[in-house]
Amino acid sequence: xxxxxxxxxxxxxxxxxxxxxxxRGLFLYTGRASSLGMHIGHLIPFxxxxxxxxxxxVNVYIEITDDEKFLRNPEYTLExxxxxxxxxxxxxxxxxxxxxxxxxxxDTEYIRNIYPLVIKIAKKVNFSExxxxxxxxxxxxxxxxxxxxxxxxPTMFEHRRCLIPxxxxxxxxxxxxxxxxxxxxxxxxxxxxxKFLPPLTGPEGKMSSSIPESAVYLxxxxxxxxxKVMRHAxxxxxxxxxxxxxxxxNLEIDVPYQxxxxxxxxxxxxxxxxxxxxxxxxxxxxxxxxLLVEKLNSFLEQNRDRRENARELVDVFKYNGxxxxxx
Amino acid sequence: xxxxxxxxxxxxxxxxxxxxxxxRGLFLYTGRASSLGMHIGHLIPFxxxxxxxxxxxVNVYIEITDDEKFLRNPEYTLExxxxxxxxxxxxxxxxxxxxxxxxxxxDTEYIRNIYPLVIKIAKKVNFSExxxxxxxxxxxxxxxxxxxxxxxxPTMFEHRRCLIPxxxxxxxxxxxxxxxxxxxxxxxxxxxxxKFLPPLTGPEGKMSSSIPESAVYLxxxxxxxxxKVMRHAxxxxxxxxxxxxxxxxNLEIDVPYQxxxxxxxxxxxxxxxxxxxxxxxxxxxxxxxxLLVEKLNSFLEQNRDRRENARELVDVFKYNGxxxxxx
Numbered sequence: 001x002x003x004x005x006x007x008x009x010x011x012x013x014x015x016x017x018x019x020x021x022x023x024r025g026l027f028l029y030t031g032r033a034s035s036l037g038m039h040i041g042h043l044i045p046f047x048x049x050x051x052x053x054x055x056x057x058v059n060v061y062i063e064i065t066d067d068e069k070f071l072r073n074p075e076y077t078l079e080x081x082x083x084x085x086x087x088x089x090x091x092x093x094x095x096x097x098x099x100x101x102x103x104x105x106x107d108t109e110y111i112r113n114i115y116p117l118v119i120k121i122a123k124k125v126n127f128s129e130x131x132x133x134x135x136x137x138x139x140x141x142x143x144x145x146x147x148x149x150x151x152x153x154p155t156m157f158e159h160r161r162c163l164i165p166x167x168x169x170x171x172x173x174x175x176x177x178x179x180x181x182x183x184x185x186x187x188x189x190x191x192x193x194x195k196f197l198p199p200l201t202g203p204e205g206k207m208s209s210s211i212p213e214s215a216v217y218l219x220x221x222x223x224x225x226x227x228k229v230m231r232h233a234x235x236x237x238x239x240x241x242x243x244x245x246x247x248x249x250n251l252e253i254d255v256p257y258q259x260x261x262x263x264x265x266x267x268x269x270x271x272x273x274x275x276x277x278x279x280x281x282x283x284x285x286x287x288x289x290x291l292l293v294e295k296l297n298s299f300l301e302q303n304r305d306r307r308e309n310a311r312e313l314v315d316v317f318k319y320n321g322x323x324x325x326x327x
Numbered sequence: 328x329x330x331x332x333x334x335x336x337x338x339x340x341x342x343x344x345x346x347x348x349x350x351r352g353l354f355l356y357t358g359r360a361s362s363l364g365m366h367i368g369h370l371i372p373f374x375x376x377x378x379x380x381x382x383x384x385v386n387v388y389i390e391i392t393d394d395e396k397f398l399r400n401p402e403y404t405l406e407x408x409x410x411x412x413x414x415x416x417x418x419x420x421x422x423x424x425x426x427x428x429x430x431x432x433x434d435t436e437y438i439r440n441i442y443p444l445v446i447k448i449a450k451k452v453n454f455s456e457x458x459x460x461x462x463x464x465x466x467x468x469x470x471x472x473x474x475x476x477x478x479x480x481p482t483m484f485e486h487r488r489c490l491i492p493x494x495x496x497x498x499x500x501x502x503x504x505x506x507x508x509x510x511x512x513x514x515x516x517x518x519x520x521x522k523f524l525p526p527l528t529g530p531e532g533k534m535s536s537s538i539p540e541s542a543v544y545l546x547x548x549x550x551x552x553x554x555k556v557m558r559h560a561x562x563x564x565x566x567x568x569x570x571x572x573x574x575x576x577n578l579e580i581d582v583p584y585q586x587x588x589x590x591x592x593x594x595x596x597x598x599x600x601x602x603x604x605x606x607x608x609x610x611x612x613x614x615x616x617x618l619l620v621e622k623l624n625s626f627l628e629q630n631r632d633r634r635e636n637a638r639e640l641v642d643v644f645k646y647n648g649x650x651x652x653x654x
Binding site for chain 2: 071082108111112120126140142143146148
């Protein structure tokens with residue numbers, strides 16, 4: 001994902017690498033606003049965080065912001081968003097984090113331990129700043145105004161530099177963090193941001209849970225995956241076999257190819273050959289879609305297995321692992 | 328204090344009395360923004376709450392808002408306001424609450440249990456409302472914007488009507504509470520508000536910790552009390568003995584008389600006689616001041632004794648009493 005530009009943007013990654021090389025150390029932080037089911041795009045920052053954890057041998061803090069989801073969405077109850085948090089944690093654990101170097105916490109529960117830090121942050125940020133940073137109107141509820149202080153707190157869990165793998169939409173939070181971190185005696189957080197995996201239904205925008213065919217969920221069964229890909233995946237290929245053989249596919253807008261390129265086909269030489277063959281018309285959309293179905297179903301099957309084991313690990317990541325215990 | 332109009336204003340006290348008479352019940356809530364030392368004026372709402380608790384045999388919830396004090400005052404650290412909270416709790420316990428029907432909690436600690444309720448409240452209140460209610464500017468920090476949700480939460484600790492004895496300056500919070508309580512399935516809170524005990528130095532304004540001689544602190548020793556009253560208490564008497572004998576004192580502006588009237592001289596016939604004698608010139612300012620010194624020192628001595636015993640009771644009121652355990 002780094003080589004292929006899925007993570008296309010960073011801030012201070014060079015300082016992170018210096019800190020690592022010099023032994024000053026670092027830590028990782030990422031998170032998730034709980035939702036009814038996670039789709040494969042949601043896993044991307046977690047997959048990178050897991051990989052960094054392995055390479056750097058460092059702590060990862062994962063915040064589940066059930067409070068944010070509740071406060072920012074008029075239609076959801078706190079009971080729903082807290083229940084989703086519980087469920088999302090299984091999928092996150094399934095990514096394969098180190099149980100003794102990873103702490104997963106849910107805001108409505110862990111607020112007990114971070115509230116003093118949260119209000120120290122809150123005192124440094126005023127309404128004008130938050131409203132300019134996030135484009136909030138005066139009709140925004142006071143919980144949503146306060147919430148950024150909660151998302152910033154984990155960047156100050158250690159007196160080392162924090163690296164945050166996240167979607168690019170989270171950047172306003174980190175700019176705010178960098179404005180105030182120094183005044184509280186902490187490092188400015190570093191970021192590495194991913195593009196959004198394009199929706200199955202077209203190369204623009206984000207996958208959306210209100211358009212179920214736009215996304216593949218971690219809970220989708222093989223039949224559903226096949227139906228979604230075959231019926232809804234947006235193709236950059238030509239409308240007829242003859243034209244495809246002659247003109248080839250436009251890879252830039254072909255979602256099945258993009259998904260394979262983003263992370264499902266890990267082998268660089270294979271994805272290169274697939275791209276060349278597809279762009280030149282040697283292979284057809286149907287074949288690429290079929291490959292995507294296979295890769296997706298194999299990815300999801302592995303995820304399902306790991307998720308089953310994750311149930312037993314929840315207490316380890318939240319309470320009993322070496323890092324969780326310290327927190 | 329009720330007869331003498333110290334508590335001069337209420338909202339829905341009639342409904343509270345109906346609820347009590349009919350057996351529907353009620354509960355009491357009051358609180359305090361922690362400060363370096365409490366003065367005698369701070370005790371007034373607690374004294375009424377204790378008396379109501381005895382008469383009604385109901386629960387009292389006492390919130391110590393160390394977070395508010397920190398968020399609203401640029402100069403204080405959270406470590407200071409949390410330490411003051413610890414100290415203020417001794418003075419509050421010394422008022423004589425029922426250990427099994429009273430729960431004293433400090434926001435930075437108890438947030439763990441109330442955060443879900445707090446964000447449900449926060450979601451119902453927007454920036455425009457808070458800023459209009461409290462006169463906040465956009466330069467206000469986001470913690471202070473959020474804080475009202477925390478002060479409102481205890482009004483929803485029971486599904487009975489809540490009666491709040493408090494200083495009149497707290498009224499904006501309760502108006503906000505009454506706007507949203509129904510939509511969350513709770514009663515509108517009832518209030519009974521006290522006037523502020525006038526500063527020793529003059530009949531206008533509030534006692535202020537930045538002008539030490541304006542207030543008598545619970546920690547003042549007898550010598551200090553005598554010096555403050557004799558030297559700084561604002562008199563409504565005449566400048567000379569002759570004039571005082573002839574014209575008498577103006578009780579309205581005489582602070583020693585007001586303090587005795589507010590709560591230090593409990594005997595109605597004695598305070599009536601004192602007022603008549605002083606207004607008619609039969610007694611002099613010095614005598615009234617002397618009486619105030621005696622009453623204050625006897626009040627403070629009792630308070631000091633009860634405060635000594637309070638140290639052992641902190642755990643009961645915060646954690647181990649019957650109500651504290653349930654909370």
